């Protein structure tokens with residue numbers, strides 16, 4: 001099964017030129033740039049399409065705005081519930097849930113981020129409740145269309161003292177997430193959404209995550225902004 005690589009550029013790079021250069025080396029990945037770069041990157045995709053070049057990155061958005069506008073720019077994916085929004089901007093679970101519904105009704109594939117702030121205490125119940133709130137009111141067929149990114153906040157490179165999760169403990173959390181969905185929405189086991197891991201992924205650790213069958217891909221922040229490093233990550237992912 002082909003592994004999925006998502007680049008979350010967050011508020012980088014600083015110039016359009018750098019964004020274009022980075023985009024060109026990100027073939028094989030889903031790139032989620034800042035909104036202001038979407039128009040130009042979508043133009044690059046069109047030019048490549050006209051030249052019959054098939055190997056171009058896919059485009060994703062970092063948040064949902066009008067689905068219609070996003071689709072005009074060839075955007076197929078949208079990150080929902082990223083920890084920067086949930087924790088730094090205080091986006092409540094009900095808003096995450098509304099955005100998820102909006103993405104689905106606009107036929108965008110949501111990349112739904114969930115993850116505990118710290119691994120202490122009863123993080124299992126925390127994760128379970130976050131999943132229940134995030135997917136509340138969705139039909140099982142809609143949940144099956146999502147990609148879920150397990151991103152423990154303590155593992156995200158911008159969190160002070162961050163360290164990557166281990167593949168084994170990421171698998172435990174992914175199991176909690178999937179069991180919650182399967183148990184509450186009666187999903188058929190084979191139809192549960194694909195799970196990605198995100199949090200300090202680099203070329204040095206990406207293979208350890210991707211060799212696990214239950215991890216269908218990675219969501220990469222900081223390392224997706226370094227051309228050589230990201231090329232390595234894509235290369236490793238395509239050979240797992």
Ligand code: PEP
Nearest residue numbers: 156157198199200221222
């Ligand atoms: C992220 O912010 O989604 C992320 C995974 O960041 P990083 O890879 O830098 O930890």
